[in-house]
Structures are given as C-alpha cells and as structure tokens.
Amino acid sequence: MSGRTTAPTPPDGAVPPVRHPDAPAPGETIGSHYEYCFGCGPGVPHGLHVEVRAGDGVCVSAEFRVKEAHQGAPGLAHGGVLATALDETLGSLGWMLRVIAVTGRLETDFLLPVPVDTVLHLHAEVTAVHGRKIYAAATGRIGGPEGPLALRAEAVFVEVKVDHFIEHGRPAEIQATLANPDQVKVARAFEVNP
Numbered sequence: 519m520s521g522r523t524t525a526p527t528p529p530d531g532a533v534p535p536v537r538h539p540d541a542p543a544p545g546e547t548i549g550s551h552y553e554y555c556f557g558c559g560p561g562v563p564h565g566l567h568v569e570v571r572a573g574d575g576v577c578v579s580a581e582f583r584v585k586e587a588h589q590g591a592p593g594l595a596h597g598g599v600l601a602t603a604l605d606e607t608l609g610s611l612g613w614m615l616r617v618i619a620v621t622g623r624l625e626t627d628f629l630l631p632v633p634v635d636t637v638l639h640l641h642a643e644v645t646a647v648h649g650r651k652i653y654a655a656a657t658g659r660i661g662g663p664e665g666p667l668a669l670r671a672e673a674v675f676v677e678v679k680v681d682h683f684i685e686h687g688r689p690a691e692i693q694a695t696l697a698n699p700d701q702v703k704v705a706r707a708f709e710v711n712p
C-alpha cells in the first residue's frame with residue numbers, strides 16, 4: 519500500500535479551509551471562468567449556464583435551470599448533466615481560496631428525479647484542505663434553497679497552476695484564450711495572491 523488514497527474523506531492532518539481575504543464578497547456573483555465552459559460559459563447555447571455566487575464562509579451557491587437539451591429520460595434531467603452542474607459549482611470554490619483546482623474525484627448521490635424546467639439550487643462548501651487537495655461537499659435542491667434534496671456530492675479537487683491548462687489544452691483554444699485580455703485577467707487573479 520502506498521498510503522495514497524483518492525477517497526473524498528479528508529485524511530489525518532487535513533486542516534480547516536480559510537477564506538482568502540481577497541475572495542469575492544458574500545453575495546457577489548462569480549463570473550464565468552471561460553466563455554466556452556459547458557458548465558458556466560455564455561458562449562455555449564446548450565450549456566448549463568450555472569451562475570455562482572460567493573457565500574459568507576468558504577462556500578458558494580448557484581442556480582441552474584434544467585432545459586430540454588439536458589434530458590436523459592423523457593422530461594427528466596440526465597444524471598451526467600446534474601453531476602456536471604455539481605462539478606461546476608464545486609469548481610467555483612477555488613475563488614474562495616484563490617487557487618485554481620480541477621476535479622480529481624466526484625461522488626454523486628441522485629436522490630430524486632429532476633424534471634425539465636426545474637430550477638436546481640446548488641450549494642457547495644470546502645470541508646478541509648490537505649496539501650494541494652481540497653475536500654468539498656455539495657447539495658442540489660429542487661425549486662428553492664430549502665427545497666427537496668435531489669443531489670448530494672463529495673469531491674476531491676486538486677490545486678493546479680495556469681500552466682496545467684497551457685500544457686494540456688488544445689493549442690488553438692489556448693492561443694485564443696491567451697490573446698483575450700479578460701481571460702488573462704481571470705488567470706492572473708489566481709497567481710498574484712498565493
């Protein structure tokens with residue numbers, strides 16, 4: 519046994535998360551990190567257009583309306599789409615810590631079917647940090663922040679640098695992104711304050 523585990527339960531030695539002093543103010547909208555992100559990008563017609571707001575802890579909230587393009591069974595949301603909405607919300611927690619993090623593991627419980635046109639109310643919070651690993655949990659409720667619990671997730675995100683994207687992304691999109699001053703500003707926001 520190497521001692522490495524990908525389980526979403528924080529290991530011994532994990533510490534409580536600390537809200538970064540430059541994190542967005544509670545209630546502030548966290549804009550899309552990339553125009554063509556399937557989860558939040560305004561440039562993806564059938565995307566999820568998840569809109570995330572900062573919470574007052576190391577947490578965020580979001581809403582997502584299930585559209586016809588998101589069906590799995592007739593009139594019901596596809597489970598993978600729902601997991602994507604959770605992934606997007608959890609991914610935004612990086613703004614509260616001022617780090618860029620990618621999903622390492624995402625475990626999802628689907629508790630209720632979610633009909634088309636439902637507005638899902640999503641909430642995500644960081645539970646612990648261990649080195650580059652960020653442990654987080656999320657919920658999705660139907661119709662309102664106190665509505666019936668449809669989704670529950672636990673996740674491990676892993677902190678990366680901007681170079682992660684430059685190294686692995688398709689060159690055409692990377693070049694276009696680096697040529698866009700607004701996008702570079704997003705990336706730099708994470709680099710200035712370690």
Ligand SMILES: CCCCCCCC/C=C\CCCCCCCC(=O)SCCNC(=O)CCNC(=O)[C@H](O)C(C)(C)COP(=O)(O)OP(=O)(O)OC[C@H]1O[C@@H](n2cnc3c(N)ncnc32)[C@H](O)[C@@H]1OP(=O)(O)O
Binds near residue numbers: 605623
């Ligand atoms: C051109 C400019 C660019 C501009 C950028 C704009 C700003 C962007 C802003 C915000 C972007 C956020 C985007 C959010 C979108 C929503 C979230 C997603 O869907 S993300 C996509 C899906 N996920 C992936 O594609 C990850 C694919 N995997 C990897 O790349 C690697 O495996 C990675 C980075 C996760 C780890 O690789 P290693 O080589 O860096 O690090 P190692 O040494 O293997 O692991 C470090 C620690 O993490 C644990 N770990 C690694 N993989 C794990 C896993 N799968 N589950 C749990 N723990 C894991 C390891 O056990 C290790 O822990 P120990 O230090 O030993 O305690």
